[in-house]
Amino acid sequence: MFDKVLIANRGEIAVRIIRACRELGLKTVAVFSDVDRQALHVRFADEAYYLGSPPARESYLRGDRIIEIALKSGAGAIHPGYGFLAERADFAQACIDAGLAFIGPKPSAIAAMGDKAIARATVSAAGVPVVPGTAGEGALSNDELLAIAPTIGFPLLAKATAGGGGKGMREVRNIEEMPRLLNAARREAEAAFGDGNVYLEKLLEEARHIEFQILADNQGNVIHLGERECSLQRRHQKILEETPSPFIADDQEFRQQMGEVAVRAAKAVGYVNAGTIEFLVDKDKRYYFLEMNTRLQVEHPITEAVTNVDIVKEQIRIARGRSLNYTQEDISQHGWAIECRINAEDPYENFLPSTGRISHILLPTGPGVRVDTGVYPGFTISPYYDSLISKLIVHGKTRAEAILRMRRALEEYKITGVRTNIPFHQMLMNSHRFMAGQYDTRFIEDRFSFNSVNIDKSSDADIAAILATLVAHQQIQRSTHIIRRGKRDTSNWKWVGRWERMHR
Template sequence: MFEKVLVANRGEIAVRIIRACKEMNIRTVAVYSEVDANSMHVQMADEAICIGKAASSESYLRIDRIISAAEIADVDAIHPGYGFLSENAHFAEVCESCNIRFIGPSPRAMSALEDKAVSRALAKKAGVETPPGSEGTVENEKEALTIAKKIGYPVMIKAVAGGGGRGMRIAHNDISLVKGYHTARSEAEKCFGNSGVYIEKFIENPHHIEIQILGDTKGKIIHLGERDCSVQRRNQKLIEESPSPLLEQKFRKLRDKIGKAAIRIAEAARYTNAGTVEFIVDDHGNFYFLEVNKRIQVEHPVTEEVTGIDLVRAQIEIAMGEPLRYSQSDIVMKGHAIECRINAEDPFGDFRPSPGRIEMYYQPGGREVRVDTHAYAGYTIPPTYDSMIGKLIVRGKDRREAIDRMNRALNEFMITGIKTTISFQQAIMQDPNFRRGVYSTSFVEQLLGGARRELIEEKT
């Protein structure tokens, strides 16, 4: 049994973890940076220890200081939350060597899954496909043509050193491949000083679907269904839902298949605790393994709402060495849950960050509405950390009810003093394609570029 847990995080996830601990009668220790002295998690925890200056490199990322705080407070375990040190295998190792339980996967499983090549190999061993492509860099035109022929058009030529769309070309046939191969190489050379490129199958209208898993220390692993996180802007998720409309409407048999694939990968890595196996699914129902997120995720509440399982509590129980209380057959997804991330950003000004003091704060309530946040009236959001200030989660008996409830709840949500993405989320809830459940990862880009902008009305 744990008597005391240190939460090595801040913001809404620190609050979420402290709440779970309180319900389990576990005492809590918060750590915080100078700028977070008034943050909610500091006020909620039983004890709080300041670990340095605002910059995360001087506080939340300092392993030595967090361990010192844990020693001073004499805790049994550390919960790392998400981000910061949550997927740092070295940190997990240091915890274990100091006789403090790390609430997460074993350092060994973490390191194995960190490495792209190793995790691809694990997936292969588990019989799960990864996006088809070249093994390593492509050295000449001929090789490029051979690979493209093998995996089939369209293909993507990507710079090894790339990023931000530079050194990247899509090819639909041999002619555009040869042309794209050379331009991508010269662009990569110019931008990154490295002309190396590789080829990967281009997946059109991809859907980002992930499987929540739980594994105990006895080797039992189950999955808790999927989350569809295809509504993204610049690779940042905005909305997550469970179940996925794509699987519900088009590929009903896929849930079981992807779920089993996720379990096989987790088993191959001898994974313990909570984790998420990410997949990309195309319009034809092919799915490919991307990576494993070795932590609790931002969007975990949608899974909690449809399965009724408290994932943070499960994480703590697993870390205490308890066997999983559920079997796969106990997991039933009931109804539909949606989460909207509320960010301190200006949707009318290219989503510029909008830190500052919250003047007025009123959060929605009513049936099946949940708000996970660290925000309150009078709280000043520092410019130092990421812009997410809360999550609004609703559940409905079906997707339609959940969307209508979300729309209602967003309408009630009032935050003044800073700009937020609430109005943008409302526009999405009213978008006909979103309502029909027909969307891919390019949805937000299309919405912003299209004529639907008039729907985003500023709230007064």
């Protein structure tokens, strides 16, 4: 049994895991790259060791060094967090080979779920429906795809085998346009990933992305903690999650049915520890297995809020060989939770990532508000890692209370120094379709235009005019007093230099 855990990650998730360890009385070991020497996870951990230079492949992806550090520091377990090494079967195996506990599933389960063909075959054998298509059937020619297409049915999607992020993806409405679109998808896939292979997948219209949280122990107990609605995505990146799903709402029978199917999918690969089964759900409540994430999810806190289960602590408990603290009957959802992912990106500049030093943060607090973050004022956001700087989670008695609470929390949240997507979330919270819970996976891209703010209707334009004028006025006043000693906006040396040049 281990009493010291190495966290092979950074940012908010490393901090989240350190907190769980602290509360369990476990010692923690952090690892860091050059740019993370002052990061919060390094400051919070009991021990910290240098990994390498900033690019992930030279630091947070160096599994060999991480295992070496774990052995040297006497850590008995490694928690991979999400991203980086979390879904690498070879790393999980290397941990076990080194005599370390890997806080996650068995390498065999990671490998099975990581391979699309094996995952689809395994779960459909267990009676779990999968999205109709040719995923995992290998490299098929245009002729073969054209022959299969009518059996799947139109509309369908041609997707890059090596792909992700919407690249090499085409929507196909009929067989006539299919050859042209297949070639376009192949070209794009070839350019983006160096692999022109594509597969077909039935296009589900008005589809929602709903996932179920799974917990499984070594004693064979598998439970689910209900669903998370993750349909709000931008460029295939989740941006806001909520639980329960407003689509499932109070249809307990549907929830139970999907939950049981999720449990069955996890059992099909002998799953242990925390994991997530992702489904696509169409408007007629038909659902299809999409994939399994064999790790802790970014959005796990909303499930923690409504179920009162600390998922990270359960993960550690499972890795220590103990059985789950809960049975399925113990689990129920209380109230409603929403998470907004706060990213360092500028919504007014096409969501361009924003880097730089955070000069100030005012955190939202008060009833029902939780913030998971890895940054603080004075910390510099570097371009090396993803742009998630914090997660704002609120919990309310009802969905309406949760939305109102999120609105006030977003209004309180002030971050200066870098641009964030907080205004985007504020606009989303005011959208009628979001309030009504009527959205699907394409809502943000198809129906929600961030730039079309109708300022004319707003009554605050006059206030904005006054504020800008007062600030401008203040600046003019200051610049006229600039010669006053100590009030100059540049350093004295610079000022002397300029003065000398002027009199040369």
